[in-house]
Amino acid sequence: MKKRISHIVLATTLMVSILSACSGNAGTANPENGGSDQTKTLRFATWDTGDALKIEQDIAKKFEAEHPGTKVQVEAYADGFDQKLAAGFGAGNPPDVMYMWDFPTYHQSLEPLDSFAEKDKDLKIDDFYKGLFNYGKIDDKLYGIPAGFTTRVVYYNKKLFDAAGVPYPKDGWEWSDFQDIAKKLTDTSKKQYGFGARAENDTYDLQGFVWSNGGSFISPDGKTIEGYMNSKETAEAIQMFGDMVKDGTAVLTGGKGQQSGDDIFKGGKIAMWESGIWPLESFKQAGVDVGTVEIPAFPGKPVKGVLAESALSIAKDSKNKDLAWEFVKFYVSNESIKMRVADLPVRQSVVNELKKDQDPLYKPYYTMLERSDNTPAFLLNPKWNEVNRQLSAAVEAVMHGSNAQEALNQAVKDSERYLK
Amino acid sequence: MAQTYLQNTSEPTATLKALKKRRWGGLAPYLFIFPWIFGFVFFTLGPLLFSLVISFFDWPIVGKVTFIGLDNYVEMFSNDPLFWKSLFVTLKFAALFVPLNIIVALGLAMLLNQRVKGSAIFRTAFYLPSVISGVALAMIWSWVYSGDYGILNYFLSVLGIQGPDWLNDTNWSLVAMVVASLWGQGSMMLIFLAGLKGIPKDLYESASIDGAGKIRKFLSVTIPMITPTILFNLITSIIAAFQQLTLALLLTGGGPMKSTYFYAMYMYENAFKYFKMGYSAANAWFMFLIVLTLTFLVFKSSEAWVFYEGEMKKQPQKKLKASTRGRS
Numbered sequence: 013m014k015k016r017i018s019h020i021v022l023a024t025t026l027m028v029s030i031l032s033a034c035s036g037n038a039g040t041a042n043p044e045n046g047g048s049d050q051t052k053t054l055r056f057a058t059w060d061t062g063d064a065l066k067i068e069q070d071i072a073k074k075f076e077a078e079h080p081g082t083k084v085q086v087e088a089y090a091d092g093f094d095q096k097l098a099a100g101f102g103a104g105n106p107p108d109v110m111y112m113w114d115f116p117t118y119h120q121s122l123e124p125l126d127s128f129a130e131k132d133k134d135l136k137i138d139d140f141y142k143g144l145f146n147y148g149k150i151d152d153k154l155y156g157i158p159a160g161f162t163t164r165v166v167y168y169n170k171k172l173f174d175a176a177g178v179p180y181p182k183d184g185w186e187w188s189d190f191q192d193i194a195k196k197l198t199d200t201s202k203k204q205y206g207f208g209a210r211a212e213n214d215t216y217d218l219q220g221f222v223w224s225n226g227g228s229f230i231s232p233d234g235k236t237i238e239g240y241m242n243s244k245e246t247a248e249a250i251q252m253f254g255d256m257v258k259d260g261t262a263v264l265t266g267g268k269g270q271q272s273g274d275d276i277f278k279g280g281k282i283a284m285w286e287s288g289i290w291p292l293e294s295f296k297q298a299g300v301d302v303g304t305v306e307i308p309a310f311p312g313k314p315v316k317g318v319l320a321e322s323a324l325s326i327a328k329d330s331k332n333k334d335l336a337w338e339f340v341k342f343y344v345s346n347e348s349i350k351m352r353v354a355d356l357p358v359r360q361s362v363v364n365e366l367k368k369d370q371d372p373l374y375k376p377y378y379t380m381l382e383r384s385d386n387t388p389a390f391l392l393n394p395k396w397n398e399v400n401r402q403l404s405a406a407v408e409a410v411m412h413g414s415n416a417q418e419a420l421n422q423a424v425k426d427s428e429r430y431l432k
Numbered sequence: 433m434a435q436t437y438l439q440n441t442s443e444p445t446a447t448l449k450a451l452k453k454r455r456w457g458g459l460a461p462y463l464f465i466f467p468w469i470f471g472f473v474f475f476t477l478g479p480l481l482f483s484l485v486i487s488f489f490d491w492p493i494v495g496k497v498t499f500i501g502l503d504n505y506v507e508m509f510s511n512d513p514l515f516w517k518s519l520f521v522t523l524k525f526a527a528l529f530v531p532l533n534i535i536v537a538l539g540l541a542m543l544l545n546q547r548v549k550g551s552a553i554f555r556t557a558f559y560l561p562s563v564i565s566g567v568a569l570a571m572i573w574s575w576v577y578s579g580d581y582g583i584l585n586y587f588l589s590v591l592g593i594q595g596p597d598w599l600n601d602t603n604w605s606l607v608a609m610v611v612a613s614l615w616g617q618g619s620m621m622l623i624f625l626a627g628l629k630g631i632p633k634d635l636y637e638s639a640s641i642d643g644a645g646k647i648r649k650f651l652s653v654t655i656p657m658i659t660p661t662i663l664f665n666l667i668t669s670i671i672a673a674f675q676q677l678t679l680a681l682l683l684t685g686g687g688p689m690k691s692t693y694f695y696a697m698y699m700y701e702n703a704f705k706y707f708k709m710g711y712s713a714a715n716a717w718f719m720f721l722i723v724l725t726l727t728f729l730v731f732k733s734s735e736a737w738v739f740y741e742g743e744m745k746k747q748p749q750k751k752l753k754a755s756t757r758g759r760s
Contacts, residue, residue: 094705095704098493098494098707099493101493101494102493102494117494117707118494120494120495121494121495211600211687211688212685212687264600267597267599267600267687267688268574268599268600268683268684268685268687268688269574269575269577269578269579269582269597269598269599269600269683270578270579270580270597270600271580397706398706401514401706405689405690408687408688408689409689412602412688412689426513429511
């Protein structure tokens, strides 16, 4: 009998200990409400890693110092940003402040910021570059305050140009110049190529080229893709890169198990590389003698560029909205903007102070900014994600040798049903 | 115990006490397995049924949840080219992977069954890859297959062959995935090895007396004796083939040009990339039906080719009788 009782006791303790382990988190401080001693915890989610994350943590620490009794919990979601954020929203437990760019997907869960921005003079809204706010608006409501942005330029490796005796490219060049140069700088015996084409292009980034050729992915009202996504101009712009891969003047980069274009450029194996400001710092550190130039033009057509913007948003479910707004404001203050180097300052006063737009290395980003007034496709149609799946499959096929016009026709056929 | 119990029956209160104690005693085993039952109900059965429910909803993680009946299933079959594409890729993968997996595992098990010095070391060495987590394995293979600096292409270049960029070449990517998947099959090999060890030696001896060579012995003794093991491995292989996700996710991401876009990957992306939870749950339940059907078919067919020890098929028995009668 005693044995039996001891069995029961043992089993019960086992069960209780397991159950208490399950609920262990509930007992400890709840990060949302900020635990003990009236310190308020603000959760801030970012997709950055490495040096950029370090800077964000420094900004958070400064904010804590200026706001006693506040703790900023920086949550670095990295590659899993979208998954973790969506899970947080789905569970009703999102971070208070977060990085944001995909407003069409998330705006229902975000706090409209118009009233905050209007009554708060400290924000100095006129100091921001014009147009940046358009990327954070849905149905004329503002959901995000721009924190940083970049335009896209062509990087070139001066050493390779010098070695081949080719003059550096200048603003106002055309795609035919670009292709000639790529041909001259290709030397397959040294595994050196004129240009690096992405194996998996983000269709978002390609829009700049498509617009430059007078094309577009979607009609301006966001309702039609037939005749836009598969127009002659759109197909031409994408075909150009496919052709360069085919004739060997461009190499496919960044596929699985392949080096990224940034790395190959650093290694001096591609002469020209198209990207935003992100890799510039690492190019300098790697000792590449790098130059930047604005994107080439199609003959007789104005160059257009696409913006990549990161904004800060506040969750609708946040319990500390006022504190969250203080943090957002602090994050886009001159002081914080100067600390950040991974993208371009959003305030004109900072740019003027640092004379960034006069530095030849940075100037092309600002000339491209003047050419970035088109609206990206994802802001025009809430179903764009579905269409984009077909479109990126088509673009990938072109990089692997398919005909752009045929691939895009197919993509339009496959995705039109989503727009109905 | 029994005696005290009998003695106590004379006194009613004592009986009740004993019964109570007995009842509590009977509870102990259930308390012991309670953690498992709890886990099963809340973490397996619950989510399973829940996924069936949400497959009838439009369920984005962010936004409104709406009941749409069978729309997810209709969309899947009639409207989604990626559904058919990924299903086809998975079937192609399974057709290559399942037979190869069984042949290679059986081959290795046969080798390890030899009496060689240090066979324990070989057994460990061949089992080791299946201890490594799938993610680490995928990392290793991504180095092996790399077009520029991969060791596979280095060996090929020593032989004077210019290897393809395995993972970025639509002709080779699926083959590369099959080979990488074969790597982690140590447990299947061990099961085969156990099956081989279970074959009675006298069967081989009597076969040799009858003048059977090595191949004859393999075909007429080894294979029939391990058919139950083959059946088990066949079914687990089929399930594994349909659930292949880790390698696709990490090695190729489904590319190039969807040539390694497995059904599980398609399901995963629907759920966690495009946040279509309901649609993805519908995908999952369809996969369950496919696997269930295939398993059922394999089981049905097994009546014809699986032999358990001491059992004989009915037809050959009759033939045997007939022939003996004929002779006598």
